[in-house]
Amino acid sequence: MLIHSLDENWTWDDYQNLAQKAKAAGIYIDTGMKADVFFNYFLRTKGKSLYKKDGTGLGYDDDKLFEEFFNMTSNLVKEKAVPTPDYLAQLKGIEDDPVVTKDAIGIWQWSNQFVGLQQVANRPLEIHNMPGPNSKEGLYLKPSMLWSIASNSKHKKEAAKFINFMVNDIEANKLNLGDRGVPGSAKVKEALKPLLSPAQQQVFEYVEWAEQNSSAFDGPDPTGAGEVIELLDNLAEQMAFGQLKVEDAAKQFRQQAESILSQNQ
Amino acid sequence: MTPNILKKNLTGYLFISPFIIGFLAFTLIPILASLYFSFTKYDLFSAPKWLGFDNYFKMFTDDPRYWQSVKVTVIYVFAGVPLRLAFALLIAMILNTASRAVGFYRSLFYLPSLIGGSVAVAIMWRNIFGDQGIVNILLGMFGIPSVRWFGDPLAALWMLIFLSVWQFGSSMLIFLAGLKSIPSSYYEAASVDGANYWQKFVKITLPMLSPVILFNTIMQTIGAFMTFVPAYIISKGTGGPLDGTLLYSLYLFLQGFEFFNMGYASAMAWVMLIIVGILTALIFMSSKYWVHYESEGGR
Numbered sequence: 001m002l003i004h005s006l007d008e009n010w011t012w013d014d015y016q017n018l019a020q021k022a023k024a025a026g027i028y029i030d031t032g033m034k035a036d037v038f039f040n041y042f043l044r045t046k047g048k049s050l051y052k053k054d055g056t057g058l059g060y061d062d063d064k065l066f067e068e069f070f071n072m073t074s075n076l077v078k079e080k081a082v083p084t085p086d087y088l089a090q091l092k093g094i095e096d097d098p099v100v101t102k103d104a105i106g107i108w109q110w111s112n113q114f115v116g117l118q119q120v121a122n123r124p125l126e127i128h129n130m131p132g133p134n135s136k137e138g139l140y141l142k143p144s145m146l147w148s149i150a151s152n153s154k155h156k157k158e159a160a161k162f163i164n165f166m167v168n169d170i171e172a173n174k175l176n177l178g179d180r181g182v183p184g185s186a187k188v189k190e191a192l193k194p195l196l197s198p199a200q201q202q203v204f205e206y207v208e209w210a211e212q213n214s215s216a217f218d219g220p221d222p223t224g225a226g227e228v229i230e231l232l233d234n235l236a237e238q239m240a241f242g243q244l245k246v247e248d249a250a251k252q253f254r255q256q257a258e259s260i261l262s263q264n265q
Numbered sequence: 266m267t268p269n270i271l272k273k274n275l276t277g278y279l280f281i282s283p284f285i286i287g288f289l290a291f292t293l294i295p296i297l298a299s300l301y302f303s304f305t306k307y308d309l310f311s312a313p314k315w316l317g318f319d320n321y322f323k324m325f326t327d328d329p330r331y332w333q334s335v336k337v338t339v340i341y342v343f344a345g346v347p348l349r350l351a352f353a354l355l356i357a358m359i360l361n362t363a364s365r366a367v368g369f370y371r372s373l374f375y376l377p378s379l380i381g382g383s384v385a386v387a388i389m390w391r392n393i394f395g396d397q398g399i400v401n402i403l404l405g406m407f408g409i410p411s412v413r414w415f416g417d418p419l420a421a422l423w424m425l426i427f428l429s430v431w432q433f434g435s436s437m438l439i440f441l442a443g444l445k446s447i448p449s450s451y452y453e454a455a456s457v458d459g460a461n462y463w464q465k466f467v468k469i470t471l472p473m474l475s476p477v478i479l480f481n482t483i484m485q486t487i488g489a490f491m492t493f494v495p496a497y498i499i500s501k502g503t504g505g506p507l508d509g510t511l512l513y514s515l516y517l518f519l520q521g522f523e524f525f526n527m528g529y530a531s532a533m534a535w536v537m538l539i540i541v542g543i544l545t546a547l548i549f550m551s552s553k554y555w556v557h558y559e560s561e562g563g564r
Contacts, residue, residue, distance in 0.1 A: 090391075090413065
């Protein structure tokens, strides 16, 4: 059965059905999801989050949520709809990605990475929104760059002028053309629109749609997030290899992540 | 001291001053700074916080990844160094003839170690053994199904060891020089006494080469403990499938530059220094039992 397009209100169940169809047709559905990003999205759709607001611990109490999400991802690998970690380890770069070589239906990415992907794939691609339920609560606009000024800087005003220039100056952004991300200022976005390539326009349109269909960003990751992310990636890899049961991984993650994050108190 | 001698010494000091300045600035002072940091919690952005021995306690009691990196590095060193030296000696002995082609082969075998340790070689190694790499293509031509060389954690580590053994050229040249310095009269005398090839090897070649073997063993062991580039490139900075290629220096790098636990990374560095120091001392101490220095008239 040919699938021509995906519904805007699709759910995780629809996603898993699509994966089955892809597997039956002999291709992958995608190359899997970055554990901390998509688990966080999943938790947000359930009204929780990965980190607590003050960054001193995990933002969800029920390990069943962990099990629900990672059971889905590990099953996809087990059923060979998503490639195994060792296949992914030998991918040299974006040129090798199955979506570029036409061996997969899609890829999970940040919207900014679309332009680069489309260039390498050299054929028209579409951006589709995240699956639900509650995708509006789950989705967030994450700044691709968090401009900051050191609190012990002796030139705060000059630094602020520089940031103002990079964010608001139209000529500067015309040179950038959204390469570092869709500009935050609406005026700049309007000024750039006529200069964009079709792929860049797709990204701008998607981000405009996302502005209306997302909820507040939780803020930058807390200190120690690097270790938590590495821990989660490791556990996800072990679960995908089938070497660790999801229930055990849930407990291990909670125990180790809490100990890393509790140092922020 | 007369002014003349002082002037002579001054010239000497001036000549070595670039090295002294470089040594102090880029080696000694950073080493001492890292010793200080190893007792602190330091993330480069805030001031270091004194922790006493906490980093060391955490390393030995609360960090399974640390022990994994130790295990991986121990396998890498204790499998890789003997293999590399054995291979180097073997090829050196084969090349220890007087034919003209030897010069060409010598350069050929030395080439990998010249370009070794570099990022380009590691990337090339990963490409050659990738799923669509040339090795699998060749296997396919013989009808053998392709192997995912870097897929399994242990196999990936052996691929790293293989890369290290492939760069045996530098040790081989040193062995070759050592072999050439063994007087052929010893071998002739042994033949007259009726010794066979194996006896000649064990009773003449190995003892005469033992100082060279000692030198190579120590240098290669120290170098192997510090290996970083192949592990980082081939595992794309993660330590390989399931931490299978997480060499000690790679884990140190991750702790320092990805998690910004500079204090912890410094502590790891000092532990490595102590371990390598102890190992080197042990090798030296054992050397009086098996190393034969001709100048001292033998054991």
